[in-house]
Amino acid sequence: MNYVIDGDTNFMGIVNADRYTSFVDSDWDLDLDMLRQHVAEEMKKGNVIVWQLTSEGVEVD
Template sequence: MTFGDTNFIGVVNAERYKSFVDQDWDLDGLLTHFSNEMKEGNILVCQMTEEGIEHSWSVDIKIGTEEITHQYFRKAVGYINVTDNKLCLVDC
């Protein structure tokens, strides 16, 4: 992903993910929303930094139960529903 001011990176099922959080959202509400959507299998998201920074990220996506043997900065593990064989990589 090219750099930008971002805190989160995720893989999203755009067909199922409920993107609206709240007009007057705060970080706790956003984290609750992400958690709820992860439980529904609509997103896998991880917080990259405590504050937004401009940086380019390399993202590795593994499918199945393959063990990750190399170093990583952040990791999200879970299940995600796939609609029409499509998922989106997003930064928030």
């Protein structure tokens, strides 16, 4: 079985759905700094692991 993930910047993650604290709701806007900080905190707690699939680096507009 082959999986293909196309795109410029791709990430995958595994989440402990019982322990991960979500912060996204209907009024949420994309704030990359807030997203990075939140994911980093959840990673420190052992609730999520995220990795980048591309070698180009993260694009910031």
